[in-house]
Amino acid sequence: MPNILHKIKAYLYDNVLTKDNPNDFIARTVSERSLSVQDICNSAAARGGADVSAAAMAHAAELFLKEMAYQLCDGYSVNTGYFLASTTIRGVFDSPAETFNPDKHSILFQFNQGEKLRAEIPGIEVNILGVADSTGAVLQVTDVKTGSVNDLLTPGRNLRIAGSKIKIAGEKTGNGIFFINTTTQNSTAVDPSDIVINNPSELMIIIPASLSSGTYSLEVVTQFSGSSNTLKESRTLRLDKDLVVL
Numbered sequence: 001m002p003n004i005l006h007k008i009k010a011y012l013y014d015n016v017l018t019k020d021n022p023n024d025f026i027a028r029t030v031s032e033r034s035l036s037v038q039d040i041c042n043s044a045a046a047r048g049g050a051d052v053s054a055a056a057m058a059h060a061a062e063l064f065l066k067e068m069a070y071q072l073c074d075g076y077s078v079n080t081g082y083f084l085a086s087t088t089i090r091g092v093f094d095s096p097a098e099t100f101n102p103d104k105h106s107i108l109f110q111f112n113q114g115e116k117l118r119a120e121i122p123g124i125e126v127n128i129l130g131v132a133d134s135t136g137a138v139l140q141v142t143d144v145k146t147g148s149v150n151d152l153l154t155p156g157r158n159l160r161i162a163g164s165k166i167k168i169a170g171e172k173t174g175n176g177i178f179f180i181n182t183t184t185q186n187s188t189a190v191d192p193s194d195i196v197i198n199n200p201s202e203l204m205i206i207i208p209a210s211l212s213s214g215t216y217s218l219e220v221v222t223q224f225s226g227s228s229n230t231l232k233e234s235r236t237l238r239l240d241k242d243l244v245v246l
Helices: 035-047 054-073
Strands: 004-013 025-029 082-088 107-114 124-131 137-143 158-164 176-181 187-189 197-198 202-206 212-221 234-237 242-244
Touching: 025 124, 025 137, 035 054, 054 082, 137 212, 137 234, 158 212
Parallel strands: 004 124
Antiparallel strands: 004 025, 082 107, 137 158, 158 202, 176 187, 176 212, 197 202, 212 234, 212 242
């Protein structure tokens, strides 16, 4: 038996991402919050896992990450043992003579788990809490231009949103799809005319062209209930990942 050191909690949701089995589910981990570099360094110092202060550790970590980003931008790949990072180019080149065009092609940084992180998996216990509350959920978004999943946003281009009971319905003021800047908390609404597909398990929208560089959370506000009647009050569904405009 592996030595269990960690526990992850998860709820089950209807699997709307595949159509082959209408009765299957996917598990979605329960994340209390997102940890910053400083949070991790504070934890390491408190647990005794670091032989330097949290401030010194955070400073060194930021220096490392900054230099890693610099080297990735020069096309190097990085293998920390815990993750593999590399630079990739998305988009189609129609001829051998075609050059890189930012309007057609994009640069992405890709991260994959490394051997040291995979070695931690046997020590994780997963506790399934049952089927989630049926109020709905935003499960996954795909930036159509780049193919990025739960990561990048391309203003002015399409975003596919998959989930459960996410159809925009009801007459309440404030219903719709919103991008919230995580730094300023400013909210940018998707124009209703830019909601191209509005189904219970799929939305297709045009990302507002006005979104500037930054990190955003995605909110879907709706009175959709899954039946012929709408809810009396709106409910807000959030993607549990932050999205980035470069």
